[in-house]
Amino acid sequence: xxxxxxxxxxxxxxxxxxxxxxxxxxxxxxxxxxxxxxxxxxxxxxxxxxxxxxxxxxxxxxxxxxxxxxxxxxxxxxxxxxxxxxxxxxxxxxxxxxxxxxxxxxxxxxxxxxxxxxxxxxxxxxxxxxxxxxxxxxxxxxxxxxxxxxxxxxxxxxxxxxxxxxxxxxxxxxxxxxxxxxxxxxxxxxxxxxxxxxxxxxxxxxxxxxxxxxxxxxxxxxxxxxxxxxxxxxxxxxxxxxxxxxxxxxxxxxxxxxxxxxxxxxxxxxxxxxxxxxxxxxxxxxxxxxxxxxxxxxxxxxxxxxxxxxxxxxxxxxxxxxxxxxxxxxxxxxxxxxxxxxxxxxxxxxxxxxxxxxxxxxxxxxxxxxxxxxxxxxxxxxxxxxxxxxxxxxxxxxxxxxxxxxxxxxxxxxxxxxxxxxxxxxxxx
Amino acid sequence: xxxxxxxxxxxxxxxxxxxxxxxxxxxxxxxxxxxxxxxxxxxxxxxxxxxxxxxxxxxxxxxxxxxxxxxxxxxxxxxxxxxxxxxxxxxxxxxxxxxxxxxxxxxxxxxxxxxxxxxxxxxxxxxxxxxxxxxxxxxxxxxxxxxxxxxxxxxxxxxxxxxxxxxxxxxxxxxxxxxxxxxxxxxxxxxxxxxxxxxxxxxxxxxxxxxxxxxxxxxxxxxxxxxxxxxxxxxxxxxxxxxxxxxxxxxxxxxxxxxxxxxxxxxxxxxxxxxxxxxxxxxxxxxxxxxxxxxxxxxx
Numbered sequence: 001x002x003x004x005x006x007x008x009x010x011x012x013x014x015x016x017x018x019x020x021x022x023x024x025x026x027x028x029x030x031x032x033x034x035x036x037x038x039x040x041x042x043x044x045x046x047x048x049x050x051x052x053x054x055x056x057x058x059x060x061x062x063x064x065x066x067x068x069x070x071x072x073x074x075x076x077x078x079x080x081x082x083x084x085x086x087x088x089x090x091x092x093x094x095x096x097x098x099x100x101x102x103x104x105x106x107x108x109x110x111x112x113x114x115x116x117x118x119x120x121x122x123x124x125x126x127x128x129x130x131x132x133x134x135x136x137x138x139x140x141x142x143x144x145x146x147x148x149x150x151x152x153x154x155x156x157x158x159x160x161x162x163x164x165x166x167x168x169x170x171x172x173x174x175x176x177x178x179x180x181x182x183x184x185x186x187x188x189x190x191x192x193x194x195x196x197x198x199x200x201x202x203x204x205x206x207x208x209x210x211x212x213x214x215x216x217x218x219x220x221x222x223x224x225x226x227x228x229x230x231x232x233x234x235x236x237x238x239x240x241x242x243x244x245x246x247x248x249x250x251x252x253x254x255x256x257x258x259x260x261x262x263x264x265x266x267x268x269x270x271x272x273x274x275x276x277x278x279x280x281x282x283x284x285x286x287x288x289x290x291x292x293x294x295x296x297x298x299x300x301x302x303x304x305x306x307x308x309x310x311x312x313x314x315x316x317x318x319x320x321x322x323x324x325x326x327x328x329x330x331x332x333x334x335x336x337x338x339x340x341x342x343x344x345x346x347x348x349x350x351x352x353x354x355x356x357x358x359x360x361x362x363x364x365x366x367x368x369x370x371x372x373x374x375x376x377x378x379x380x381x382x383x384x385x386x387x388x389x390x391x392x393x394x395x396x397x398x399x400x401x402x403x404x405x406x407x408x409x410x411x412x413x414x415x416x417x418x419x420x421x422x423x424x425x426x427x428x429x
Numbered sequence: 430x431x432x433x434x435x436x437x438x439x440x441x442x443x444x445x446x447x448x449x450x451x452x453x454x455x456x457x458x459x460x461x462x463x464x465x466x467x468x469x470x471x472x473x474x475x476x477x478x479x480x481x482x483x484x485x486x487x488x489x490x491x492x493x494x495x496x497x498x499x500x501x502x503x504x505x506x507x508x509x510x511x512x513x514x515x516x517x518x519x520x521x522x523x524x525x526x527x528x529x530x531x532x533x534x535x536x537x538x539x540x541x542x543x544x545x546x547x548x549x550x551x552x553x554x555x556x557x558x559x560x561x562x563x564x565x566x567x568x569x570x571x572x573x574x575x576x577x578x579x580x581x582x583x584x585x586x587x588x589x590x591x592x593x594x595x596x597x598x599x600x601x602x603x604x605x606x607x608x609x610x611x612x613x614x615x616x617x618x619x620x621x622x623x624x625x626x627x628x629x630x631x632x633x634x635x636x637x638x639x640x641x642x643x644x645x646x647x648x649x650x651x652x653x654x655x656x657x658x659x660x661x662x663x664x665x666x667x668x669x670x671x672x673x674x675x676x677x678x679x680x681x682x683x684x685x686x687x688x689x690x691x692x693x694x695x696x697x698x699x700x701x702x703x704x705x706x707x708x709x710x711x712x713x714x715x716x717x718x719x720x721x722x723x724x725x726x727x728x729x
Binding site: 072075076079080082083100101104105106246247248249250251390391394395398399402403406408 | 477478479480499564565581582584585586587671672674675676677688691692693694
């Protein structure tokens with residue numbers, strides 16, 4: 001009896017051991033032949049990324065498991081995953097957060113893989129620089145883009161406006177508003193979105209004045225007078241009916257579907273060049289790109305080529321070498337490039353760009369040509385922003401610009417207020 | 430029968446009871462009590478989710494009450510919301526319950542229809558619907574335009590946005606209404622008959638019979654609705670797209686807490702915010718219970 005039970009127990013233990021052994025060998029394997037990837041974006045990006053991953057799996061035998069979320073949900077999930085120690089191997093990273101994640105050791109430096117698994121021989125220098133924090137490479141740029149006015153060609157044509165290739169000035173906006181009125185366009189269409197709370201437009205405006213948002217050591221690089229002048233300029237544009245009203249602007253905080261361009265409240269939307277294709281998918285009227293407004297016809301240096309987003313490798317990843325191989329494939333492989341197009345911005349490898357050019361749709365080619373034809377108004381890429389930059393943008397700048405727009409604060413007070421609150425956040429983080 | 434051997438502990442009635450409770454017990458310890466105590470600890474730390482928590486003592490609490498304008502804004506927004514939405518909602522629920530209690534035809538249908546909004550209550554869909562209804566060119570303004578009134582964009586104007594959400598809360602009066610209906614059914618009809626014979630008007634019957642006999646139900650509804658209102662998150666999150674704007678007019682307490690925790694990775698500070706909210710709700714509830722013996726009448 002005892003003997004029998006003993007034997008059954010023995011068999012059970014033996015079986016269990018076998019199963020456990022099988023499992024653990026699977027886990028050990030998983031690190032090598034399966035990668036996890038997480039990114040933000042829409043269905044179109046997910047489809048393209050999935051196709052590229054399939055090509056990678058065919059070539060290397062390493063499967064890539066994709067997961068994507070919207071921008072807001074993405075950062076919540078990523079932070080939670082990193083805190084829980086189970087972050088995916090490859091994570092999509094943004095220019096705004098790369099310093100934060102790198103300085104907290106959540107993403108790994110990639111320098112040891114460069115020249116090995118990671119081939120960057122043909123990669124744009126400014127994009128490598130853009131992915132570096134404190135001299136170490138933390139992110140591989142997936143595409144360059146630049147700030148751009150996405151504009152509705154039909155409305156501007158009706159008003160008799162042809163946007164100059166090299167950019168139009170802030171002062172010209174008043175003329176455009178007059179032309180809008182004379183052309184008898186449907187009521188409620190303004191020339192341009194109210195961009196007083198748009199960090200990028202402010203940055204471009206500051207750069208044309210030879211200032212910047214932040215210094216290399218993470219301090220504010222403009223003063224209260226600059227900020228006051230900025231708010232005064234937008235108040236004037238608002239009063240003259242050039243830009244969208246405060247009420248309408250507050251409605252457009254979310255997805256592209258509710259943007260002022262798509263809902264027909266503005267003819268010109270300030271945004272990023274790689275979003276041209278996505279905006280066009282939501283609209284009938286043909287769209288085109290122009291640079292951000294200039295402070296004067298001969299102003300230079302306002303724009304820069306910004307990495308639209310990066311892939312980084314989580315510090316917790318146990319398959320960093322394989323992940324580096326995937327990154328290299330993603331930015332260099334010509335087959336992958338044809339699938340990916342310019343959805344994440346202009347490819348950063350010269351060879352990829354050349355191979356891609358003939359296969360692009362007219363719209364994709366327009367965004368490629370836009371970024372490569374900026375000329376003098378293009379300046380150097382600024383250092384990656386400090387940790388508090390995201391909060392200063394979302395919480396301080398957005399709120400103060402709304403206060404001014406709704407008449408709850410005078411532009412004269414808003415400037416010093418912005419600088420003071422921004423400095424507080426910078427010193428606290 | 431096996432004799433001489435004690436039955437194993439789990440075979441006794443008590444043992445089996447505890448065994449059945451075990452899944453709940455584990456859940457309570459691991460998923461409720463554990464995280465609660467952990468968040469109390471975190472509230473005294475600086476914790477960014479990515480690196481280990483850093484003990485800072487009471488700094489989070491001190492900052493909250495001395496140096497955080499947004500905290501004060503969020504408290505004000507939430508208090509205005511609670512103080513207006515809860516009483517309005519209860520009055521509305523009671524009035525509709527009394528109307529429905531008159532034995533009208535198709536009562537189950539009305540009950541279901543009125544209950545529907547609270548069923549969908551804090552859902553994303555309702556918040557989006559609300560956003561559409563109260564936008565500048567939404568249905569509400571189209572209706573007002575019939576009378577020549579040009580309405581503002583209710584949800585994107587800081588002067589009106591919070592009130593739009595209060596209207597949304599009042600509209601979801603279904604669940605307190607159902608409870609009121611049940612309470613009204615408990616009042617014996619002969620009390621009213623006796624009052625009628627004595628010549629009491631309908632209003633007098635309402636004030637002298639209905640309300641006093643309903644006070645336990647009113648008390649229950651008031652507490653539940655107040656706690657719910659303090660925790661409001663979804664409508665503000667959806668309508669302002671997580672920003673609490675325009676001009677922080679929809680910066681509800683829980684939304685601010687969420688921003689601090691997941692927007693700016695200040696988990697320690699967010700935990701402190703959560704504990705302050707707990708204390709505020711506890712104080713409100715305690716106050717309600719303490720005063721209840723002066724106005725809540727139970728059957729003796």
